[in-house]
Amino acid sequence: MPTTSSSCVYDCIVVGSGNAGSCAALSAKDSGCARVLIVDKCSPDWVGGNGYFTAGAHRTVHDGLHDLLPIVCNVEAGSNLASKIDMDPYTAADFTNDILRLGDGRSDPALVRTVVENSRETIQWLHDRVNMSFTFSFNRQAYLVDGRQKFWGGMVLSTEEGGKGVIAAHQAALKEAGIEVWFDTPVTELITEEAVILASGGYEASRALRGKYLGSEWEQAKVRGTPHNTGDGMTLAQAVGARLTGDFTGCHSTCWDFDAPDDTGDRQLSNQYTKSGYTLGIMINADGMRFVDEGEDFRNYTYAKFGKEVLKQPGGFAWQVWDSRTTPWLRKEEYSDDVVRKVWADSVEELAEKLAADGLWNTTQFLNTMKSYNDAVAAFSQESASTKWDPAVKDGLSTQSSAKQLLLPKSNWALPISSPPFLAVKITCGITFTFGGLAIDPETAGVLLDKTGKSIPGLFCTGELVGGLFYGNYPGGSGLTAGAVFGRKAGIEAGKVGQ
Template identity: 30%
Template sequence: MPEVVVVGGGNAGFTAASTAAHRPPGAAAGKVGRGHGGRQQLLHRGGHAHRPRRPGRSGRPGRGRPPARRQRGSALLSRGVSGRPGQGHRGRNDPALTAVLVGEAGPTLRWLHAQGMRYRLLYERQAYRRPDGSHVFWGGLHVGNVGGGQGLMADHLAIADRLGVRVRYDSAVTELLHQDGRVTGVVAHLPDSEHREIPAESVILAAGGFEADPDRRERHLGPGLQPGSIAYQIFDAKLRPMLRTEEYDMPGVSVVVADTIGDLAVRIGVDPTRLTATVDDFNRSIDRSVPLDPTVKDGRAAHVVPPKSNWAAPLETGPFYAFPVTCGITFTFGGLRADTDGRVLRKDGSAIPGLYVAGEMLGGLFSGN
């Protein structure tokens, strides 16, 4: 019998499986320690993100010991989250879970790197050099996986193979086994059988959100999701070199180019008189006494409706570029309620023995956008 079954095969699932593989035999899935544990199975249907952990007492990551839970948040947490709890997530994020996420993200990345995950700095993702030679990375996106998503999964698979984690593909978990209030395994639809009961001491749910499920999207987000709705991002020749290479220069990106705003409007099917007037109003409203500085929120505003509060730059140097954009979903918000050890909680706040959650299946972190 596997000691741990992980449901999901993305970043969260593989991180959970690798962490479980370092447990001493018989330890709870949410706890960590030295040495390799018993058997783990990972049932793959997708998922992403991971629940952060940190290095051991020495402060240095190592292959033999997954990080233990950090007790205190960072200065970033106290300034940006605890101090203004409503900002960004409408005050609905759980403070204790948020403290774990913010305080342990860096140490977790170093521990994953020590296991074999490869990372690099994202210089092409709106990173700007400061006068002192350092760089600022907007959006908190400093590092990415070598090879992108494919590289992430290749690294995870290599680590799982080294640790002896068994991976089952095309295996849908349809039910949780339970006895006397404790989760004791899963029922899965495996490729070689109808349904099979897989007992386990602990089950970790890490199968991601429902962004790829059309039925659930319609049920929870509404029908249609604005089909066929297109907007255009417009830049001039001075702004074009500042755009993110990974998004605006990747193969398949659509762009319309013209020497004047009027010609651009005709090519994208917009009234040229109205677009020209809109751009002229935007250009005139910019406070040009404030220098443009992409490394900070510079306060250089365009006083239009809706206002552009920072980085307002006039569109006046041809050629002009129009990029068609539409709505998209990165991941869905909401999930199971859990404590800071990842234990799934009942409505009364008590933990369900044997059941854990990680990644986008975990609720309490994100709300709104």
């Protein structure tokens, strides 16, 4: 039985105080574990792992507006607001296809199926058991178009206060359930005579492991969340023969504020350092060149991979650029004056001069890129005058026409950047979590032995530490959902260990 001293014996010990670990602990308590303990090497001020730094987004299968109205707290059924919401159902096939297509078909089908098929039930459990305050994510996943709130990208749920609200709800539920939480308590060795659940995150906060697995350039990436996710769970599990699996060259990385701290997230601003407004403009590197198709897909299908592309650029940074047409559409929590340093200019030439003082190496190429982009947008507009800009759909408004085509297109939402004032924001790469991790049984969340492929008795895993689910990219909102799904399963199985 997991033991911490001669006088303290527990039925289940969970390593990690984040969303996944908290779900596991509550599930274990409800499944017959009389004494459950959470341990975390962080101080109480850092409770919550990376879940604290999220926007609280939860992706789930649902049948449309009527299905989710009963669990949200910011829209009432039958209200005027509810009557103005456009929300398509999000099916199991949609969710499955999104994970598989973004991972180029490499994701473990059994893991994907488990997350997808259990997503809606788990969201309900979070609402009922954890008292999670879900909201419709108007600020992140909907645009007000023609008087209607149009949701896009398959993901509609968030939480009050984002990740901070997620962890606050968990802490209250843990306290009510009588589950102890010990901070400043690193785990040095695993004894799996009964139930241990690993939920200690990936290795994204370790420069050394980022360099080892992702490449030396990743040592310079900024850490978006907790500084305590340094791969401890992998080390502990490998010591008892666990199998590693998944994408050890991949991670969730996003466009991040250049001026954010290097090796840790900010507990106050947390997710506000994200800079996801690139679909409304363009991104240009220090050589004055664009380097991604900013309109390739909806933001929540590209933001987790575009940070990697920024890191590849000269100096590991770039700028996002807009004009007066689109700056009003930027999310205030990410782009308000008290969050980000802004560069304003009344002409493109003035903008180039100002950016030259901030690291732009080639102002001539910058001006050429802006002109080529605007010329391509104008040519498309002349040829396809009926195509209208609509940020809530893939509108097909692009830079590609029979008269002019860019080598690197902008496939949707391509408006000219020609109306002053112009705005630029400097960005870099922020790493969120790593994709490689431990191999688990999808049905039990049991950690698998490397030699035999069988489950290690009494050892379970959930959260970012699970390998094989995401490859290269992921659909936004899937991480919290997956952590809760496998956390619940791990807790249920932990309840069976001592029986």
